Amino acid sequence: MxxxxxxxxxxxxxxxxxxxKTLPNVAGGPFADTFLRSDDPQDSHEHWQHRLGCRAWLLTxxxxxxxxxxxxxxxxxxxx
Amino acid sequence: xxxxxxxxxxxSLLRARFSRxxxxxxxxxxxxxxxxxxxxxxxxxxxxxxxxxxxxxxxxKRVSVLERKVIGYGNVGRNTTIVRSNYLLPxxxxxxxxxxxxxxxxxxxxxxxxxxxxxxxxxxxxxxxxMVLYARRGxxxxxxxxDAELLDRAGLRRFMPELNPxxxxxxxxxxxxxxxxxGTVRHDAVAWGYARAAAALGVDIVEECEVTGLVTxxxxxxxxxxxxxxxxxxxxxxxxxxxxxxIGRMLGVPLPVETHLLQAMVTEPVKPLVHTxxxxxxxxxxxxxxxxxxxxxVMGGVLDGYPSYTREPEWHRLxxxxxxxxAMFPQVAGLRILRHWAGTNDQTMDGSxxxxxLKYDNVFLNGGWCYGGFKAIPASGAACATLVATGxxxxxxxxxxxxxxxxxxxxxxxxxxxxxxxx
Numbered sequence: 001m002x003x004x005x006x007x008x009x010x011x012x013x014x015x016x017x018x019x020x021k022t023l024p025n026v027a028g029g030p031f032a033d034t035f036l037r038s039d040d041p042q043d044s045h046e047h048w049q050h051r052l053g054c055r056a057w058l059l060t061x062x063x064x065x066x067x068x069x070x071x072x073x074x075x076x077x078x079x080x
Numbered sequence: 081x082x083x084x085x086x087x088x089x090x091x092s093l094l095r096a097r098f099s100r101x102x103x104x105x106x107x108x109x110x111x112x113x114x115x116x117x118x119x120x121x122x123x124x125x126x127x128x129x130x131x132x133x134x135x136x137x138x139x140x141k142r143v144s145v146l147e148r149k150v151i152g153y154g155n156v157g158r159n160t161t162i163v164r165s166n167y168l169l170p171x172x173x174x175x176x177x178x179x180x181x182x183x184x185x186x187x188x189x190x191x192x193x194x195x196x197x198x199x200x201x202x203x204x205x206x207x208x209x210x211m212v213l214y215a216r217r218g219x220x221x222x223x224x225x226x227d228a229e230l231l232d233r234a235g236l237r238r239f240m241p242e243l244n245p246x247x248x249x250x251x252x253x254x255x256x257x258x259x260x261x262x263g264t265v266r267h268d269a270v271a272w273g274y275a276r277a278a279a280a281l282g283v284d285i286v287e288e289c290e291v292t293g294l295v296t297x298x299x300x301x302x303x304x305x306x307x308x309x310x311x312x313x314x315x316x317x318x319x320x321x322x323x324x325x326x327i328g329r330m331l332g333v334p335l336p337v338e339t340h341l342l343q344a345m346v347t348e349p350v351k352p353l354v355h356t357x358x359x360x361x362x363x364x365x366x367x368x369x370x371x372x373x374x375x376x377x378v379m380g381g382v383l384d385g386y387p388s389y390t391r392e393p394e395w396h397r398l399x400x401x402x403x404x405x406x407a408m409f410p411q412v413a414g415l416r417i418l419r420h421w422a423g424t425n426d427q428t429m430d431g432s433x434x435x436x437x438l439k440y441d442n443v444f445l446n447g448g449w450c451y452g453g454f455k456a457i458p459a460s461g462a463a464c465a466t467l468v469a470t471g472x473x474x475x476x477x478x479x480x481x482x483x484x485x486x487x488x489x490x491x492x493x494x495x496x497x498x499x500x501x502x503x
Contacts (some may be wrong), residue, residue: 018385034498036336039339041339069391
């Protein structure tokens with residue numbers, strides 16, 4: 001993975017972005033949300049931030065086995 | 081196939097010197113048998129060490145190690161070969177101290193030279209505040225009976241004259257925390273040595289045999305489904321760090337773990353330049369560096385920074401590691417990187433390992449090793465074997481059980497919170 005497409009800044013090098021966390025994907029309340037993840041090697045839902053750019057918070061879906069970005073949009077924004 | 085390598089001794093070395101065929105296999109290639117007392121899934125350091133101790137310490141005769149690729153393919157051959165026990169929390173430093181002590185005698189125990197080198201491990205401090213943190217960690221270690229020395233600039237100059245702490249640097253070097261008994265061990269030799277010693281005790285080492293599922297009946301595991309057919313097992317141990325999340329998925333048990341990449345690199349060989357293992361944290365980045373016996377500088381840094389199974393390291397992380405190395409030793413700037421690779425790390429929610437029962441009474445997990453996998457191998461193998469053979473966890477690994485997340489007894493060495501990427 002070398003680049004990500006920021007909704008504001010366009011295609012930028014990945015080192016400008018910082019990964020924050022994977023999103024909860026297990027039922028079981030706050031404990032599971034905090035500590036447990038069901039591993040999916042093909043589909044990871046994550047929060048990222050364009051920290052060294054426009055600082056926008058992003059919602060991503062990536063395939064961790066290939067590095068392919070399946071979906072990337074502004075956190076809280078509509079799907080693009 | 082030719083005869084296996086003999087037990088090594090002065091005589092066997094002398095004989096090999098005059099023999100034409102002294103390159104002999106260390107263990108026999110085997111197909112899995114129908115049934116075993118214990119099936120260990122994963123032929124890395126932890127799986128092999130667990131199998132070795134099951135056979136040697138607990139007398140189990142029917143043990144096999146099933147490896148998806150070949151011995152030495154995974155993280156046991158991808159780490160930066162550092163061994164140390166300079167941790168802050170008692171659960172961690174007692175465990176890693178046990179491991180370090182086992183490394184000290186491992187060559188004799190395995191009859192295989194693992195080239196343990198107690199060259200010392202130094203963490204460099206950038207500020208007086210950091211020195212306070214190092215003093216705290218060093219004091220914790222000393223209270224636990226482990227050697228630690230806090231070095232000021234003068235002490236650092238005496239211990240490693242190759243480093244000039246007075247050079248102007250953006251992140252100055254004001255001192256460090258030294259553990260003299262820390263050092264390096266040749267990682268391939270650890271894998272081969274354990275495999276050979278385990279095989280000599282009757283353990284079947286099966287390469288290119290992927291486990292695809294766990295078979296259960298009446299609430300207990302009865303065996304594993306593999307690419308070479310069904311293998312019946314009284315007990316199953318998963319030691320697949322880097323892919324522990326996949327085991328959770330296979331068993332339908334969500335786990336407090338994610339898979340991240342950790343990269344390392346080695347330069348072309350040069351004459352002796354750095355005589356110790358040195359780690360330098362600067363800003364948000366880090367580099368740890370040592371010189372291999374062949375002369376290459378072995379360097380590593382922090383995680384690539386997001387979940388990945390690709391084993392394709394990020395270039396900007398390489399740049400960061402190299403910048404740190406050059407900041408420490410400006411004379412290395414002209415060196416060329418020969419090899420650069422990544423391994424898949426289990427990163428847990430508190431940065432500490434996961435060892436214990438997993439869902440079924442006769443299924444055990446040994447994983448979640450984060451940055452500490454290689455240095456943990458000997459202690460992990462011995463303790464995990466005891467757990468599997470007797471059914472109860474020795475004190476050394478009791479704190480590593482999965483239940484700690486439910487009871488709140490997490491072992492968050494860094495105080496980073498439940499974010500695997502920051503551990």
